[in-house]
Amino acid sequence: MALNSDLLRVFLAVVDTGSMSAAAELLGQTASGVSRGLSRLEEQLGVTLLVRTTRRMELTEEGHVFQERARGIVGAMDEAEECMRVRHQQPSGILRVDASAPVMLHCVVPHLADFYERYQQIRLELTSNDRIVDLVEHRTDIALRAGPLGDSSLHARHLKTSRLHIVASPQYIARRGRPRTVAALDKHVLLGFTQPDTLNTWPLRHAQGNSYAARPTLAASSGETLRGMALAGVGIACLSEFMLRRDLDAGRLIPVLDTLDNGYRQPLHAVYYRNTQLARRIGCFLDFLSERI
Template structure:
């Protein structure tokens, strides 16, 4: 039996992509070529790694065990390659960055072209998830997360925190009027989150304290969806400042109940595992993004 890193990477691509055709697209191969490669790997190992039907694939017990080992081997190979590149002081290799859609679109995407010019040897992979994901499960090297952190196994680098504003379109205010206090606010269309509930606590000063828990009349899983709904006059949303600077400047959105704002700043952190050595490509990405935020 003779295994090589290409066979391991092919297996990981099939598992992560979920289908032969998606893995083939990821690897730049044909679906039939990927299928043959996986079959050869199973023959070399003498086990079935994946049960395959016309609709889906599932890991066998042996496949799940091999997956864990294969990820570790490929990660070690990439780390060895990274060490060799570090000798020449050239940050290079694949960098997987995960963030919620608003953070990705408003904090990362505007700077990607400049980053690529500065570090052409780094291959970026950008993914968006509006829920907190497991970095290992999603094969992410670093994630940008808004809000308080709860996972103590992660190392965090604080980035610039942002205030959250209550916002609506001028059209909505013209139709419904501006609420003057939290009692009037409850009579309005409130755009909130399906989860986590902590994002439905708005930073508002009132008789009961400096925060106010709302019950959304329309709930979404994405801040970007709320942003689009607010622009279209559907209701009032509580959004991070980095999402709406241009819209506030040109009047497409206006602040609501500004007299009740607090000095709350929503944390924004870049996180990665404590038990992994910070590679040069992660370090240069964090330095680059921090400087621009």
């Protein structure tokens, strides 16, 4: 039995998007064509790979096993094809990149002029979301994500780590005083994230443990909003060093409880689907970003 690579791509598209119609849109096919392709693959294998529930397609046990093998086969074929096809070509086309506002402003935007100078045929489309986005749903090629990654079928590349700093403005310190212990934070205005709660875990050693669960007095969805509030003297915030470096160097923000840092470093990853048309562009962008940050 010889499996058709197109059928493997149909199967993976249905798995990744969760429906026949979404897979059809992703592949540029009709929903009926996708359905026939999936049925043909299941007939060739002699097993049921997907079952339909009221909300989406769900993998059977055989489907889970086959998915891993199929991704490996398609990925290897794509890589071989891409290597030959673009070996002597300049990468070109649209590359859609998504990141939170702080990552976009501090890690991407400062380097865009140099990137364009090097890769003038790649057209970047940038979006900012403070929540994790579904790459297929939002038509995103690469997402830059700060913090630990959950389990995912996406490819991931580690770009850097960044220390978290507890900071306040000189005006706030002059008005409210500088906390000398972790327990003293309970008497201060704390600035934190609306969600997820893990972003309000501050890397501070104290008698009761190795981290501090901050209960924000004021909360925002964006780290850039929290930085602005800290600069305005509203309260104390915990933010990544890549956002704060210039503020700390200029004295606009002052470290708080710096000696109690527990050593945690926040990772920054790029996550993406690998496919033939995008692999070259993705590689160029990630290699360039790795150099710069």
